[in-house]
Amino acid sequence: MAKEKKDKKEVANKRRTPAVPPKKKRGSLKDYFKGVKVEMKKVVWPTRKELGSYTVVVLVTCAVFALAFWGIDSGFLAILRGLLGITM
Template structure:
């Protein structure tokens, strides 16, 4: 039993090492955006978040007022 446990520990440590090697190799393949692209992408994401938030707020307000009128 003890031999199997040690073997499992060695196999796990090798698989963890292999995992991090693979992560490093994959990160080298990533094409990182330049500053101009990053600012552009960030602006699009923030604008979209604001627009969706305002839309949800408007729908919530309309349904809230309608529900309030129905309950009255």
């Protein structure tokens, strides 16, 4: 009996104490840049030809989206002008 009460108290005490997260160790700025240097050596950079093709893809995609948004905007403008009877 006494042991059961003692066990219950221990369990109750364990529940009350909040878990304290471990403190994170702060590294130095020098270590950070060493790590950056190591990771940058692992990067596989694109060739000049690949970079040129990627640039073309980005420019074409931007142009397509710009034209699409212009078309949608013009369509909404035409609809609103028709509904509100605005002429220019």
